[in-house]
Amino acid sequence: MSASLVVKHPQEVQGVYEEVDPAKLALLCEQHAWIVKPIYRASDAVLAMPFFDWVKSLRSPQAFKPAAVQLYHHSATFPKVMGIMLGLSSMADNFMMPFYAKHAYGEADHHAMLMDWMLRHQLLASADEIHTVLPTLETQACINFAYQMAIEQDRDKWLVGLNSGIERCSNDFFKVVAPKMHELGAGDAYFDVHVEADEHHSIMGLDYIVPQDAQSPRGQALIAKALEGISLWAAMLHSWIGVDLHPRFNLDGSLVNVRS
Numbered sequence: 001m002s003a004s005l006v007v008k009h010p011q012e013v014q015g016v017y018e019e020v021d022p023a024k025l026a027l028l029c030e031q032h033a034w035i036v037k038p039i040y041r042a043s044d045a046v047l048a049m050p051f052f053d054w055v056k057s058l059r060s061p062q063a064f065k066p067a068a069v070q071l072y073h074h075s076a077t078f079p080k081v082m083g084i085m086l087g088l089s090s091m092a093d094n095f096m097m098p099f100y101a102k103h104a105y106g107e108a109d110h111h112a113m114l115m116d117w118m119l120r121h122q123l124l125a126s127a128d129e130i131h132t133v134l135p136t137l138e139t140q141a142c143i144n145f146a147y148q149m150a151i152e153q154d155r156d157k158w159l160v161g162l163n164s165g166i167e168r169c170s171n172d173f174f175k176v177v178a179p180k181m182h183e184l185g186a187g188d189a190y191f192d193v194h195v196e197a198d199e200h201h202s203i204m205g206l207d208y209i210v211p212q213d214a215q216s217p218r219g220q221a222l223i224a225k226a227l228e229g230i231s232l233w234a235a236m237l238h239s240w241i242g243v244d245l246h247p248r249f250n251l252d253g254s255l256v257n258v259r260s
Helices: 022-031 033-047 050-056 061-087 091-107 110-120 127-132 137-152 155-183 189-208 217-239
Strands: 008-010 017-019 246-249 255-259
Touching (some): 022 189, 033 155, 033 246, 061 110, 061 137, 061 155, 091 155, 091 189, 137 155, 155 189, 155 217
Antiparallel strands (some): 008 017, 246 255
């Protein structure tokens, strides 16, 4: 992970930005290379998949509707899952409560921002139309992945699976979508904020994880959980555009195959 990629992040308090110490980021990346390297290798592979070609080919914001309406369901779920993680924290994990709370607070209104954008650009005739949209099976699977981790209360799996894995992929997603929307004259704070927010979320959890040996049973279990999330994320994105694609990854993050 390159420290130069992350300069600041939304602090979610009083609407200000807080500088992130690049030296600390570099140290976290070095300490956790066992999980960072596989995650980055896998997420880079996802970026080369057909969904992102589809985004780059968009000629109007309205053409983004198949993805936007599914993204709404995913976005609306995130703060709920984080609330569960917060609510089920044991006394021994109370030190994590501010971490979960800030993340949930930061995500709580994002789906409403997306709804405003969809209405403004006439992707939907009314807000009620969203209730006629059926989430794809892959969208549900990605959502259920987060619910599973919240219920299991394995803090390290949550941090590598959600914060370090899916949030990394989410950041990649918005780094492509946000400039595309500006190109189409439909740029919005909803897309822009995720470029910074998700990039920070993708690493801030590593500070709470004990470094592991990548060859140990625990290390491999955590790597596998992170890569599972990335596989589900990639399958979800492609389901939004009608492409049946389910990537699998080796524990080093390299692509095993793409089943379609």
